[in-house]
Amino acid sequence: MAGDVEEYLRPGVKTPFCPGCADRILVRLILRAIAELKIDIDKMLFVSGIGCAAWIPSPHFNADTLHTLHGRAIAFATGAKLFNPELITMVVSGDGDLAAIGGNHLIHAARRNTDLTVICVNNMVYGMTGGQVSPATPMGIFTSTTVEGNRERPFDLCKLVAAAGAEYVARYSVGQPSPLVSSIKKGIETSGFSFIEVISPCHIQFGRRNRLDTAAETLKFFAGKCLMKDEAEGLSPEELGDKIITGEFSNGRDQAD
Amino acid sequence: MAWKEVRSALPPGNYYYSGNEAAAEGAIAAGCRYYGGYPITPSSEIMEWIAVRFREVGGVFIQMEDEIASLSSVIGASWAGAKAMTATSGPGFSLMQEGIGYAAMTETPIVIVDIQRAGPATGQATRVGGGDIMQAKWGSQGDYPVIAISPWSVQEMYDQTINAFNLAERYRVPVILLAEQAVGHLRERMDVREKIAIFNRRKEKGAAPFGGGDDGVPPMPAFGEGEKLLVTGSSHDDYGLRKVADPLVQARLTARLHNKIVNNREEIIEYEDYYAEDADVIVIAYGFTARSSLFAVERLRREGKKVGMIKLKTIWPFADTLTRDVGSRAKKIFVPEMNRGQIAGEIMKYTCCDIIPYNQTDGEIIHPTTIMGELRRLL
Amino acid sequence: MGEIKQIRLCGLGGQGIVLGGTILGHAGINDGKWVAGSSSYGAEARGSACRSEVIISDEPIIFPHVTRPDILIAMSQEAYDKYIKDMGRDEETVIYDEQMVCTKEISGLRQLGFPAGNVATKELENKLVANVVILGIVAEVTRIVSQDALLSAIEKNVPERFKALNLRAAELGLALGRAKK
Numbered sequence: 111m112a113g114d115v116e117e118y119l120r121p122g123v124k125t126p127f128c129p130g131c132a133d134r135i136l137v138r139l140i141l142r143a144i145a146e147l148k149i150d151i152d153k154m155l156f157v158s159g160i161g162c163a164a165w166i167p168s169p170h171f172n173a174d175t176l177h178t179l180h181g182r183a184i185a186f187a188t189g190a191k192l193f194n195p196e197l198i199t200m201v202v203s204g205d206g207d208l209a210a211i212g213g214n215h216l217i218h219a220a221r222r223n224t225d226l227t228v229i230c231v232n233n234m235v236y237g238m239t240g241g242q243v244s245p246a247t248p249m250g251i252f253t254s255t256t257v258e259g260n261r262e263r264p265f266d267l268c269k270l271v272a273a274a275g276a277e278y279v280a281r282y283s284v285g286q287p288s289p290l291v292s293s294i295k296k297g298i299e300t301s302g303f304s305f306i307e308v309i310s311p312c313h314i315q316f317g318r319r320n321r322l323d324t325a326a327e328t329l330k331f332f333a334g335k336c337l338m339k340d341e342a343e344g345l346s347p348e349e350l351g352d353k354i355i356t357g358e359f360s361n362g363r364d365q366a367d
Numbered sequence: 368m369a370w371k372e373v374r375s376a377l378p379p380g381n382y383y384y385s386g387n388e389a390a391a392e393g394a395i396a397a398g399c400r401y402y403g404g405y406p407i408t409p410s411s412e413i414m415e416w417i418a419v420r421f422r423e424v425g426g427v428f429i430q431m432e433d434e435i436a437s438l439s440s441v442i443g444a445s446w447a448g449a450k451a452m453t454a455t456s457g458p459g460f461s462l463m464q465e466g467i468g469y470a471a472m473t474e475t476p477i478v479i480v481d482i483q484r485a486g487p488a489t490g491q492a493t494r495v496g497g498g499d500i501m502q503a504k505w506g507s508q509g510d511y512p513v514i515a516i517s518p519w520s521v522q523e524m525y526d527q528t529i530n531a532f533n534l535a536e537r538y539r540v541p542v543i544l545l546a547e548q549a550v551g552h553l554r555e556r557m558d559v560r561e562k563i564a565i566f567n568r569r570k571e572k573g574a575a576p577f578g579g580g581d582d583g584v585p586p587m588p589a590f591g592e593g594e595k596l597l598v599t600g601s602s603h604d605d606y607g608l609r610k611v612a613d614p615l616v617q618a619r620l621t622a623r624l625h626n627k628i629v630n631n632r633e634e635i636i637e638y639e640d641y642y643a644e645d646a647d648v649i650v651i652a653y654g655f656t657a658r659s660s661l662f663a664v665e666r667l668r669r670e671g672k673k674v675g676m677i678k679l680k681t682i683w684p685f686a687d688t689l690t691r692d693v694g695s696r697a698k699k700i701f702v703p704e705m706n707r708g709q710i711a712g713e714i715m716k717y718t719c720c721d722i723i724p725y726n727q728t729d730g731e732i733i734h735p736t737t738i739m740g741e742l743r744r745l746l
Numbered sequence: 747m748g749e750i751k752q753i754r755l756c757g758l759g760g761q762g763i764v765l766g767g768t769i770l771g772h773a774g775i776n777d778g779k780w781v782a783g784s785s786s787y788g789a790e791a792r793g794s795a796c797r798s799e800v801i802i803s804d805e806p807i808i809f810p811h812v813t814r815p816d817i818l819i820a821m822s823q824e825a826y827d828k829y830i831k832d833m834g835r836d837e838e839t840v841i842y843d844e845q846m847v848c849t850k851e852i853s854g855l856r857q858l859g860f861p862a863g864n865v866a867t868k869e870l871e872n873k874l875v876a877n878v879v880i881l882g883i884v885a886e887v888t889r890i891v892s893q894d895a896l897l898s899a900i901e902k903n904v905p906e907r908f909k910a911l912n913l914r915a916a917e918l919g920l921a922l923g924r925a926k927k
């Protein structure tokens with residue numbers, strides 16, 4: 111029955127995700143968006159790279175899945191989509207995968223405005239390999255390779271992708287389920303390149319190193335950091351501080367702000 | 368069987384094509400309808416030819432942002448049901464290695480044309496080389512099977528590209544056309560027959576897409592057919608389910624990947640024998656060098672010298688049985704190569720016969736007079 | 747044994763040497779022959795030495811590069827000086843553009859000069875088709891390819907909008923060749 115998330119889960123699969131992992135939530139939120147759109151999941155293709163986030167579709171989703179190489183998901187997806195435009199193609203991968211090793215593919219797909227929906231699962235670290243710094247790690251954050259706190263500036267991924275020409279760009283956190291689900295629906299329905307950055311915290315690799323000892327604490331910490339775009343309007347840079355602004359940054363032909 | 372006869376894409380007749388153009392036409396004839404590429408000398412003419420011709424035959428062409436992306440997109444297209452290929456040269460071939468390993472692991476039929484130029488690194492972009500032989504076999508991590516073919520003429524660029532697609536589809540394996548600049552840029556007469564035989568990947572609804580059949584080659588469904596495929600470069604069971612710590616799964620998969628090529632090698636390997644029957648000195652050569660060698664061998668035969676030649680058409684899997692047999696008959700084996708002895712070393716694995724390598728890496732082809740001179744000293 | 751003719755065209759980049767070789771080779775194919783052709787350029791496309799070689803044979807060609815040219819077509823002095831050394835026996839022919847090349851006396855070698863560039867500039871107002879004028883001359887003087895084969899090869903290898911011009915250039919070349927015989 112379309113509309114039921116359970117129907118879209120691959121039977122018999124034991125999830126590899128840690129207890130309390132936010133990616134467990136995201137598995138269901140992506141499927142809920144698909145269910146709400148009443149899409150026949152057999153018409154979809156899910157492509158992912160390498161990392162924890164890349165395991166969201168493969169093997170959880172009971173659909174065609176292509177689990178590729180680290181950083182290359184978008185390039186693989188491009189070939190499949192161009193050859194068979196009927197495939198509703200979604201890429202789900204991590205911040206390291208899409209923005210570091212795969213960064214070039216990301217901006218070029220945005221430039222071409224290839225009809226893909228890319229979900230960038232941002233836990234702000236390399237979760238799978240032990241919590242090293244990623245291009246999305248905020249400054250000052252402790253990781254296994256920034257033992258004195260991160261000194262490099264992170265990418266604003268939404269700005270980057272919007273500037274490269276993406277049709278639809280948005281950022282939400284797993285803690286904002288309903289705007290996130292609507293956003294994923296919009297992304298799927300947009301013809302052209304859609305990019306949705308999802309803040310999906312990792313309490314094991316990110317939390318523990320930054321004095322957030324449990325999954326709940328980590329989620330709460332990020333919930334406190336996320337501001338909707340209109341809430342952020344008019345705030346001074348000092349007031350904004352290290353807040354994460356969520357919302358839509360490019361929609362259809364709108365210019366990125 | 369999934370063999371069938373089809374009409375050639377080009378009207379039958381004689382054409383005057385470059386090797387690169389012939390490879391592009393061979394691909395089209397074989398049914399290739401997806402090409403992702405990135406410009407590099409001396410292979411770019413293949414991409415440019417495809418860009419024009421795909422508009423006529425209805426294929427999907429895209430110039431990607433680099434060679435990693437090119438090959439990745441080709442693999443994605445292959446799973447979407449396409450016969451897909453890319454072409455490149457040295458530096459780009461290096462970037463494609465991770466994709467080659469992935470295609471081998473996921474048993475994805477793809478064709479890569481490598482127009483070898485003088486290396487290493489950027490080397491001499493317009494000059495000839497033959498240094499990618501071992502890279503084609505061992506370039507990606509973890510020990511995997513590939514098929515590599517070495518064409519010596521424009522005709523073979525056409526015929527062997529068709530063959531490359533047939534082998535890729537038949538064995539679900541990456542196939543590399545290891546050509547050289549001297550063949551890619553050579554113009555020659557190319558004969559197009561009315562009909563060609565092509566093999567299309569076997570399909571079987573519901574069958575395990577990574578299970579292997581009698582011959583170790585499983586059927587291959589495409590995305591969008593409702594098979595709910597799990598395709599992964601991680602180790603996996605017969606249905607593609609990731610099994611990243613199970614020794615049995617790992618052992619079975621790697622053995623099958625290897626065996627589906629090695630156990631079928633008699634069917635895969637092609638070579639040609641020129642005067643080798645009663646020869647004391649046998650030249651083993653491939654690609655352009657085999658033409659120089661044959662020219663030299665025929666001259667010497669006319670003088671009554673007992674020389675012969677084996678031309679390797681298939682490089683990988685290597686012709687081990689043939690090499691053993693040649694080694695048991697010949698007094699000496701002469702191996703001229705445009706590298707530092709890559710195939711000579713391979714030959715030494717299979718025979719104790721006296722092997723004399725000749726290695727030229729100056730960006731020029733090995734001339735028949737050079738080979739003649741070397742052979743005279745051996746006779 | 748069937749006949750094998752080895753032809754070397756040489757000149758400067760930008761003179762259409764490579765295209766000339768391709769057309770000549772294609773003409774050989776049109777005549778039902780076996781053909782092999784290859785070219786090499788200097789580092790830059792324009793103004794540097796450029797060479798194109800064609801072998802036309804009644805049988806399949808084993809080694810596809812020119813080993814001993816039977817015919818040398820020279821369109822620049824530098825190229826002539828460089829490649830004339832490989833010539834010098836009977837039954838070989840050198841065809842050159844007389845405005846571009848001063849020849850050396852070599853006994854027994856047939857060297858024929860023609861005003862190819864001049865004719866292209868004066869009669870066709872386009873010196874770029876001197877290469878095709880020369881091909882007309884070569885076809886007429888050496889008979890390595892037939893007239894029809896040459897004309898149809900030109901049609902297949904030049905862009906539509908230059909077809910008439912190039913066919914005219916070939917006709918002028920054929921006429922020049924006829925006049926000299």
Ligand SMILES: Cc1ncc(C[n+]2csc(CCOP(=O)(O)OP(=O)(O)O)c2C)c(N)n1
Binds near residue numbers: 203
């Ligand atoms: C070419 C290559 N380099 C490195 C790795 C190791 N590796 C696996 S996952 C990963 C990082 C994943 O980080 P991210 O994409 O953010 O995903 P997460 O695990 O955080 O969800 C790395 C570096 C690899 N698999 N391939």
Ligand SMILES: [Mg+2]
Binds near residue numbers: 235
């Ligand atoms: Mg991450």
